[in-house]
Ligand code: NAI
């Protein structure tokens with residue numbers, strides 16, 4: 001029997017994760033679920049949002065389901081620390097970012113597929129009518145490097161400045177004092193490029209996508225985007241049945257509303273992947289529908305893209321949409337070879353969305369709050385139950 005490490009975290013993470021487990025069970029997936037501590041309470045009480053015992057559980061069992069966490073800026077975080085822990089050098093780090101780095105979860109997969117009948121789907125004007133292009137794009141975001149690798153300075157130390165000065169383009173900044181300089185670096189390694197591009201082609205092969213797009217900006221970012229693009233061309237030769245396309249990130253954002261339906265699998269560096277996956281998610285229902293997987297070579301963690309939505313965490317019954325979390329659980333099933341159960345759940349969701357009888361507040365385009373039930377919205381639990389009924 002599989003063991004799944006469940007990390008509900010904070011806020012609505014605690015609401016939606018148990019809903020996903022209900023659906024997994026109803027779909028016939030038999031597993032042992034082990035709860036693991038993560039998030040704000042553990043920061044406040046222990047000075048560590050990601051306790052070692054949670055890391056150990058993930059090391060042992062390899063598969064994690066994650067809800068969401070609450071992050072706050074450094075100063076605010078320190079104020080909420082238990083008084084006995086204050087001024088002892090504890091520093092808050094986002095536990096999900098730490099997990100990605102710690103377990104080298106370098107491949108982030110974000111499928112953005114529209115469900116027929118979803119009132120939040122993107123529509124496009126056509127003559128005097130409109131059309132609803134079916135979107136089915138899967139973003140492969142490099143999750144550990146690039147502009148988010150964190151190698152940056154304000155007032156760079158002399159050694160760093162000297163190293164930068166060896167580049168001819170630094171002449172433009174020659175007269176700026178270091179204290180007025182902020183530098184962020186975009187670091188890309190060949191092996192990480194190869195890993196994510198290969199995974200993207202494998203995914204395209206497995207799930208029948210006919211094109212893989214490298215979404216970068218090699219005309220300007222000639223080195224980092226250039227490396228991604230070059231590796232893409234080499235690996236693509238091994239997959240003759242799949243076309244290799246390339247787009248620039250800026251143009252891709254414009255094409256989002258022009259022809260989103262033509263894209264299959266899209267590969268991008270960390271920040272570009274972050275941008276383009278939010279862009280596509282917006283076409284297929286937004287945060288209530290946006291699921292993701294963080295895949296490493298040993299450990300993998302599945303989570304909705306949304307955060308802890310603190311303003312809704314106290315509402316009882318809860319109002320938030322559990323579909324993003326349930327779809328993330330489906331990605332977990334796919335990852336461990338339970339594709340049929342995953343497909344059954346996705347089909348049940350598709351049926352519920354298309355029938356349109358049970359909708360959470362976001363699907364009705366309502367402003368969130370306790371009033372939404374009077375305006376016809378279903379609760380989180382009612383939507384889960386409806387999905388289970390359709391399994
Ligand atoms: P958020 O994703 O928590 O919520 C933004 C808004 O999106 C909500 O107010 C709500 O209107 C809507 N929303 C989110 N999830 C929804 C769902 N399942 N159903 C329906 N509507 C939904 O982002 P926000 O407000 O910027 O951040 C709140 C906290 O979450 C912060 O502390 C932030 O640091 C953290 N966060 C954590 C993430 C993670 O755990 N991976 C990701 C993003 C934010």
Ligand code: MG
Nearest residue numbers: 274275278305
């Ligand atoms: Mg984002």
